[in-house]
Amino acid sequence: MITESTGAAGGSRGTSGTLGLALVGTAAAATFAFGVVHAAHEPIDDPVGALGVSFPFGLAAALACDTVRLRRSDLGPDGVLRVGKWTVGAGLLGGVLGGLVVFHQQQEAATLADPTYVACGGAAVGATAGFLVGAYDARRIATMRRLNAERDHTERLEQQLRVLNRVLRHDIRNDANVIEGYADMLDDRRVRSNDAVAAIRSRARNLAHAGENARLVEELLDTERLASERVDVAPLARSAADRVAAAYPGVRVDTAIPPSAPVVGSRLLSAAVVNLVENAVEHNDCDAPHVRVTVERDRETVVVSVADNGPGIPDEERRVLERGHETPLHHSSGLGLWLVNWVVEDCDGRVDIGENGPCGSVVRLRLPAAE
Structure with missing residues (x-):
């Protein structure tokens, strides 16, 4: 889901990217702290108890690794912030849903061994799921932006090629015809030499100028930006x-x-x-x-x-x-x-x-x- 980038345009650059990383890192730290508190009060005397204790640490480790990968990703600062918002938002939603489950069980006079574990576990699961959804959403938006940029670049290339084609077919042909016409008139002595030379030089400068501009446009065509x-x-x-x-x-x-x-x-x-x-x-x-x-x-x-x-x-x-x-x-x-x-x-x-x-x-x- 997260593509790592080794270039200079890493995903965490900028204030938005830093805030996004902080949000994901905070979710990982909170999940780890929840695991430590739960492990201190939960006896491990059977496989189920061991699984319950290790579960928060697994989610915390996953979020910590995701934070590192997010820092190296190519999502850009806004994409990283989006992932962070999804992580925290889904974590809060998971915690609320866990709290509602606890409240419902208490209303039904059911006894839960550890209500806090249910609420905090819901928050941890929600944060992990939110990271995955946020990464997908950020990647989708980045892909759409890249496709739009490629489309705009293609349209601009087509425009530049049409203009170059018109210049080559129209302007250069006209100037060449004028030069040839004045050369013929000079040969037949139908025009004063000074006027003909001035006209030929003017059109020759136009051709040279058009050629230089065409070279500069070629530089624009050689690269996307x-x-x-x-x-x-x-x-x-x-x-x-x-x-x-x-x-x-x-x-x-x-x-x-x-x-x-x-x-x-x-x-x-x-x-x-x-x-x-x-x-x-x-x-x-x-x-x-x-x-x-x-x-x-x-x-x-x-x-x-x-x-x-x-x-x-x-x-x-x-x-x-x-x-x-x-x-x-x-x-x-x-x-x-x-x-x-x-x-x-x-x-x-x-x-x-x-x-x-x-x-x-x-x-x-x-x-x-x-x-």
């Missing part, structure tokens, strides 16, 4: 802003970033922040493009905001991200926002898209703050 680690997003945001300011000298980039803002993130969080800032610049067709990068923190959340004065994110693209899937007629432009959304979700955060005044948009990454 990226390992969580402490990440300071302040230098990440500052580096992304400096990188964009150097690459696009015509864009005004403002920042309001504190010295430090640690979050519970992953190794791909840096790529998500860079993608967000670059997208704000690349899609900004304003005469005086302006991007503002800010990082704010409260007690539980760190918010990374990227605001621009560009045309804004189309409503259709926002709806695609909210729906969580694409169709042949309704899809987002590229992998950028999908990558940002997936990485932030992996960090137990969320992405909010809003308006930035009369024009432009603001995208906020809400991430769990690290202690």
